[in-house]
Amino acid sequence: MSFSFSKFIRQGVKLVDKFTQDGQARITHEAWISQDRFGKATYASPVTLRCVIDSRQRIIITTGGQSITIMSTLTFTSPIAPNGASGRREPIDPRDKITLPNGFTGPIIDTSAPIDPRTGAGYIQRIMLGAR
Amino acid sequence: MNFSFDLDGTITKHPEVFQALGRALIAAGHGVVILTGIPRSYFDGIRKEKYPFLYDTSWYQDVITSDHYNTHEAGLAVKVIAGEMDNRDLVGIYKRRVCKERNIAVHFDDDYEHVFAQGEVPVFGVCK
Numbered sequence: 001m002s003f004s005f006s007k008f009i010r011q012g013v014k015l016v017d018k019f020t021q022d023g024q025a026r027i028t029h030e031a032w033i034s035q036d037r038f039g040k041a042t043y044a045s046p047v048t049l050r051c052v053i054d055s056r057q058r059i060i061i062t063t064g065g066q067s068i069t070i071m072s073t074l075t076f077t078s079p080i081a082p083n084g085a086s087g088r089r090e091p092i093d094p095r096d097k098i099t100l101p102n103g104f105t106g107p108i109i110d111t112s113a114p115i116d117p118r119t120g121a122g123y124i125q126r127i128m129l130g131a132r
Numbered sequence: 133m134n135f136s137f138d139l140d141g142t143i144t145k146h147p148e149v150f151q152a153l154g155r156a157l158i159a160a161g162h163g164v165v166i167l168t169g170i171p172r173s174y175f176d177g178i179r180k181e182k183y184p185f186l187y188d189t190s191w192y193q194d195v196i197t198s199d200h201y202n203t204h205e206a207g208l209a210v211k212v213i214a215g216e217m218d219n220r221d222l223v224g225i226y227k228r229r230v231c232k233e234r235n236i237a238v239h240f241d242d243d244y245e246h247v248f249a250q251g252e253v254p255v256f257g258v259c260k
Binding site for chain 1: 133135145146148149151152153155156157158159160161162188190238240242
């Protein structure tokens with residue numbers, strides 16, 4: 001099967017989504033929507049998302065030289081709907097709360113989603129959770 | 133199942149995507165290798181400079197370079213040097229054999245026509 005490169009990537013992500021279905025877990029996503037003047041955050045109602053959880057711990061070095069332990073890396077092979085609240089980074093904001101099936105909820109250290117030029121959305125979404 | 137990704141023109145075009153795909157596949161219990169037509173000595177020489185995304189080894193399990201040419205392919209390499217054969221056809225023959233031997237279920241490659249158009253392994257690729 002042959003495609004343009006961007007279609008090739010989109011179809012490849014779909015293929016990987018299909019072949020990882022059995023290994024996908026359900027996590028809870030609470031989108032940050034606002035913060036009051038005292039700094040207390042408000043979150044949207046929790047929603048369930050499916051992703052592959054890589055629980056191999058890794059240490060990454062930031063550009064500032066700080067080492068951070070990554071407890072889990074989550075890969076979302078199907079699109080995540082944006083929340084829509086103003087001031088957010090969509091579809092995942094670093095202030096969002098993610099809870100894994102085992103109850104673990106570490107801070108979001110990094111998110112990335114290489115952009116599909118045709119749709120403007122990410123081909124695939126990756127989230128790294130750090131230690132509490 | 134086992135999956136393979138071509139390096140130049142495929143992973144290099146979108147390293148972040150292939151890192152994420154590889155990590156997801158491995159976490160889900162599949163195998164992931166990088167299959168390239170370049171030789172190991174060349175690969176090792178330019179690895180740090182040209183392929184910095186390979187420093188993180190959590191998203192692939194092996195890099196298979198063309199040092200794995202068998203006798204037949206090494207014989208065909210003479211034809212390539214003599215200008216009697218397209219190098220991409222030789223790489224295609226080599227990759228098809230490796231996929232068969234390593235039980236690769238799906239290979240991702242940007243050179244679909246030369247590499248896998250007549251192969252037995254299901255391929256996602258780009259027509260150049």
